[in-house]
Amino acid sequence: MTIKRIGFAYNPTNDAAAELRERAAGWCRMRGIEQWAAQAGEFEELCTNLQTTDVLVVLGGDGTFLRAARAVIQIDVPLLGINLGKVGFLSKAEANELEAVLGKLVAGEFSIDERMALEAAILPAGRPSGDPAHHALNDIVIARGALARVCRLDVAIGPSHLATFIADGLVVSTPTGSTGYSFSAGGPVVDPLSRNLIVTPIAGYLSAIRSVVVSPRQIVRCRVVDANEALVSIDGREDIPIAVGDVVEVRALDRPIRLVEPKGAQPFWDLFRHKVELLPS
Numbered sequence: 001m002t003i004k005r006i007g008f009a010y011n012p013t014n015d016a017a018a019e020l021r022e023r024a025a026g027w028c029r030m031r032g033i034e035q036w037a038a039q040a041g042e043f044e045e046l047c048t049n050l051q052t053t054d055v056l057v058v059l060g061g062d063g064t065f066l067r068a069a070r071a072v073i074q075i076d077v078p079l080l081g082i083n084l085g086k087v088g089f090l091s092k093a094e095a096n097e098l099e100a101v102l103g104k105l106v107a108g109e110f111s112i113d114e115r116m117a118l119e120a121a122i123l124p125a126g127r128p129s130g131d132p133a134h135h136a137l138n139d140i141v142i143a144r145g146a147l148a149r150v151c152r153l154d155v156a157i158g159p160s161h162l163a164t165f166i167a168d169g170l171v172v173s174t175p176t177g178s179t180g181y182s183f184s185a186g187g188p189v190v191d192p193l194s195r196n197l198i199v200t201p202i203a204g205y206l207s208a209i210r211s212v213v214v215s216p217r218q219i220v221r222c223r224v225v226d227a228n229e230a231l232v233s234i235d236g237r238e239d240i241p242i243a244v245g246d247v248v249e250v251r252a253l254d255r256p257i258r259l260v261e262p263k264g265a266q267p268f269w270d271l272f273r274h275k276v277e278l279l280p281s
Helices: 015-030 044-052 064-076 095-107 268-274
Strands: 006-011 034-039 055-060 079-083 110-115 118-123 134-136 141-145 151-157 158-168 169-171 197-201 213-216 220-226 228-232 238-242 247-252 259-262
Touching: 006 015, 006 044, 015 055, 015 095, 034 044, 044 064, 055 064, 055 095, 055 197, 064 079, 064 134, 064 259, 079 095, 095 259, 110 247, 118 141, 118 220, 118 228, 134 141, 134 228, 141 151, 151 169, 151 197, 158 169, 158 197, 169 220, 197 247
Parallel strands: 006 034, 006 055, 055 079, 079 259
Antiparallel strands: 110 259, 118 134, 118 247, 141 169, 141 228, 151 158, 151 220, 169 197, 197 213, 220 247, 228 238
């Protein structure tokens, strides 16, 4: 794969990201490589430019990466994160490695990881609405709103009823998102190259089921049985209000998201150990 045109998606609220964007643009100009830049949340602009782009480089933290990933889910272009956040599970390099990583891209010194994404449909009163599906790289969360009152959620895996959770909500996560909200809610960390859905209640009350890992061939259905306020959160970037009786269906997206793995990048399990400091070094 030859890299001739690079896109940069950045966090406009981060001064360091703007500085990094200028460094990246200068590096490309010096080497005659075409480049462009857009804010990570500018979905339409990203999609337009991605059609003639070889790789999209994200300058920011995990939130910026997930906003940019929305466009890549639509237009299949490899994605690479340069971390400017605190944790950066989704990034493969730090800001001080920018020029070195760009050099590896242009030299072809990288591989591609395929990551599973999610598709969610919201069914008002359990009936199809005709609205477009929502896509996420990390997770779909069905949760209570601003009021500190639990929800009652009926959850099914395919044709089988799993449980009625009395909880703050439910996380349906990809393996990539298993280190995020799902992990905080007590879910397992799953190898990011696997294809599974991780279903985890948030602060479940007297629940014997803490978290389950589901085949990508299954559909997870969550019906809101009782809630004062409830919403669906798509990768933490978009919150959609839903009502009692509404159903959220979540399934694996057939086409994977392609993430760039630069040569010499830290393996996932080493990254996990260093980032969360849970495993002995």
